[in-house]
Amino acid sequence: MRIVSPARGILPSMPAHLNALATRHGVLPLPAFLPDATFGTVRAADADDVRTAGVRALVMNTFHLMQKPGSSTVQALGGLHAMTGWNGPIMTDSGGFQAYSLIRRNAKQGRITDQGIVFQPEGAGRKFQLTPEKCIQLQLAYGADIVVCLDDCTHVDDSLAEQHASVRRTIRWALRCKQEFARQLAMRRLDDERPLLFAVVQGGGIPELRRECAEALLEIGFDGYGYGGWPLDTQGTLLTEMLALTRELIPLHLPLHALGVGHPEYVATCARMGYRLFDSALPTRDARHGRLYAFTADPRDPGFRLADRWFHYVYVEDDRYIKADTPISPGCDCYTCTRYSLGYLHHLQAIGETLFYRLATIHNLRFMSTLMGLIAAETTVASAS
Amino acid sequence: MRIVSPARGILPSMPAHLNALATRHGVLPLPAFLPDATFGTVRAADADDVRTAGVRALVMNTFHLMQKPGSSTVQALGGLHAMTGWNGPIMTDSGGFQAYSLIRRNAKQGRITDQGIVFQPEGAGRKFQLTPEKCIQLQLAYGADIVVCLDDCTHVDDSLAEQHASVRRTIRWALRCKQEFARQLAMRRLDDERPLLFAVVQGGGIPELRRECAEALLEIGFDGYGYGGWPLDTQGTLLTEMLALTRELIPLHLPLHALGVGHPEYVATCARMGYRLFDSALPTRDARHGRLYAFTADPRDPGFRLADRWFHYVYVEDDRYIKADTPISPGCDCYTCTRYSLGYLHHLQAIGETLFYRLATIHNLRFMSTLMGLIAAETTVASAS
Structure with missing residues (x-):
């Protein structure tokens, strides 16, 4: 795989304030790799283990946690920080990617409409519904430090029509998320010490759609952004051009998260493009x-x-x-x-x-x-x- | 289950020096529960975990370690302490009990003769031979702090002839172990800082045989003794009388180990009889x-x-x-x-x-x-x- 060396100039000069992200649970130095603690634990390791390994923040999953142990249990156990013993920043992934993955694999497991996402995982007795509003409510109830808007994910090979629909829906949902976020902050009196809100840029492999999505999300205004959609092609190769374009579309002073990128070479490549946050289950699964x-x-x-x-x-x-x-x-x-x-x-x-x-x-x-x-x-x- | 309270007087007055056992890897306060770290690890926990839980010594298994990872590997990795990160006392069980269990379950897996024990576990391509001499050699090569003589185990329900044969063999093997132990200490120049040597009292449920075995072993002279044989009857009830008798046969200033006793109630019962060491996989398996x-x-x-x-x-x-x-x-x-x-x-x-x-x-x-x-x-x- 090609490694771009800094001498060759692809590495942007990073503004100083992007070397860290201030959250309610401390300052997160950047770049940062956030292991996936999907169900409230990095598999096989506990909070102390992860901390000792130099990890500074975790990604947990809104969709998985609403099923197991369930949002009322997370709240009964004092929220994600108290429950899991992790006292650093927690990002809660919205569930959009999981919905996409499950429904893509088996259309009977759920459906996506303009209103939101309905899942009925095989074997589960009940349905789970995620609207943009509910997604924000849950993440705030969990006590997340970085809240992620619900997005409509696609695969890079999906049709143009699907990519169009995904971008349109992602933008609308992001707006609804931002509005619900504001409502919730006021209601919960969190304005002084609020979590951060990230939005996810979709558009598959189509530069015009990536641009359209990024510009619309920037206009709504978020604390950070993520590269959405599966970041590899069907051969497992990093979609370098699309990732680089998306980084160019988001001003450098705003943190950009390469969602799902965890292969060490790919992390290094994306970091050199200016991506500052990474998360993936790959390093722990490989382990x-x-x-x-x-x-x-x-x-x-x-x-x-x-x-x-x-x-x-x-x-x-x-x-x-x-x-x-x-x-x-x-x-x-x-x-x-x-x-x-x-x-x-x-x-x-x-x-x-x-x-x-x-x-x-x-x-x-x-x-x-x-x-x-x-x-x-x-x-x-x-x-x- | 009946709990004997100290007020009712079964608790013997323990001589002060039996509140601890001096080993090459530190002083072991008594009474002590030694978790089973059969293959060189307490399952699911590492050395720091076990230490933090207040554990002061471990039991590892000569028979299992000679198969996995193999004695030459244990030595290549610096012996049991260096390999496992455990710097406290290590007792190495002789393998007699495992031989007994495996062969009792399936006679094709091995046989016991006066010479020693031969196993060919199902699925294993090679045979493993344990003579009293080899058993001592292995434990010293592993770097054990408490070495256990090879014994010939029985079930309490076995015939009188079998119990007789077991006691006779256990005594002869203990003598051979003691002789090999002395040879090895001289050869390895370990006299100044030698491990302890324990022998195991057999005799099933027959008081005369228990007495005969204990007296013969005391005459040979060991640093400590163990109650051998499965300590529960077929209903899973503790063989209280036989355990109490065996404790009476061993002078109180000598440490006595209730091998395989790990149920909290049974540990308390045996401790009140004067047993000072316990080991079992039960608490960790229950966990x-x-x-x-x-x-x-x-x-x-x-x-x-x-x-x-x-x-x-x-x-x-x-x-x-x-x-x-x-x-x-x-x-x-x-x-x-x-x-x-x-x-x-x-x-x-x-x-x-x-x-x-x-x-x-x-x-x-x-x-x-x-x-x-x-x-x-x-x-x-x-x-x-």
Whole structure:
């Protein structure tokens, strides 16, 4: 995969205030990778684990949490922060992407109308309805720090008509979200310490629609924006041009989130375009599957650069690691690597021990937070020069 | 179940020096519950978790470790302490009980002769042989702090002939273990800082055989002794009389281990007889199955006594806990209870999240270590009066 080096000039100079995002639960340094804690936990790891791995914010899921444990339970347990033990910023994804994924896979599971989204997941006894208004109400009730507008997601290969409809609906829903957000803030007297509100730019692979969507959302006015839609093509390659265009459409002083981007190479690529927030279940899922992330050299080495082959996978089940008395990644300072050898992790994985999931998850998350630091350092150098 | 209160006098006055056992990896306060870390990990929890739960020593398994990851791997990874990150005392169970269990279940899996034990577990391509000598060699190579002699286990219902044969073999094997232990200490120059050597008293449910076995083992001389054989009858009831007799056969200044006893009520009962060490997979297995241990009142309350209904199960999947914003056990100071509500644990269990296993395991282990403290306090009071 092509890696764009900062010397080649694609990296924009980032305005200083975009190096951090102020939220109700503390300042979030940027760039930031937000692991997916869909159901209120990063799988296999608890709040302390995630914090220790250098993670500063999490993404949870409005749609999944309304089913399990249910919004009244989240509230009974004191909101997402109290319930999960996570005291940093929480972004709650709107559920638009999940609706799209589920309904695309099986049209019987729900439908999307101008009014909103209705799901009836297979096996679930009840229906779940998400309107733009309800989506905002839920996120505020959960205590989210970054609230995301309900959007109408598409695949890049969907028809022009579908992309048109998606953009039209996404803009209308964003407006309804903004209005409901204002109503809720007034009602809840949250004006002084309000969460941030992000909107999502749709438009598939059609530049004119991306532009139309971005401009309309900017006119409504949000605290941040996200790149919406699946960010990879059917071959799994990053939609670099469309991502770059969308970044150009959103002024640099506004934070832009590459929703669903989590592959380390893609994160680095998007960060260089100016994306400042990332979220994905990929690093933690890879961890549970024994695909561990390693830098090819110690990243604390002054000569280390995010160029050429800067990272590789360690497949923990490989027999070569049976007696490996080394950490996963050279010089890694994560909880796992400072305590346990690769050989022990191989053993834990081989016996199907769930402790392996935890230790691997902590490592991959630490890799991602280290990567964020390396990108930040690179950006600072480029901006200063 | 009948609970014997200390006032009723079954509790022996414990000599002061039996309140602790000095090992190469620190002093182990007694009584002690040692969780089973069969394959080199307490399932679902890592070394820090277990330490934080107040656990002071672990039991690992010679027989299982020789298969996975294999003894040469344990040594390549620096021995059990370095490999597992556990820096406290480690007892390594001899494998006698596992041999007995496997072969009893399926005689094709192995056989026991005077020479030793041969296993070929189903699915395993190779045979594993345990002689008394090899058993000692392995445990010393692993770096164990408490080494256990190979014994020939029986069920309490086995025939008199089998119990006879078991006792005869157990005594001979213990002698061979002691001789090999001495040879190995000299060879490894470990005399100044040697591990402890425990022998196991067999004899099923036959008092004369228990006596014969205990007396022969005492004559050989060991640092500690274990009650061998399955400690429950076919109804799952504790073999109280046989356990009490065995305690009477071993002088009180010698530590006695109730092997395989882990049910909180049974631990309390055996502790009152004078047993000082316990190990079992039960508390951690119960945890993973959602059976959480709770005191019926805050055990820090000065009026709290281990009498009547002092403990109960919390079945986490019970719907009554969906919105429970309380800890599992009143006033529990464990990692889990100080951070997470029962409602959140219910949710984690409901979504099949492996983090639940870890948090539940930590809690049940903390319960067991709190119980050890309560028993110690009770013993001290009784001794002083």
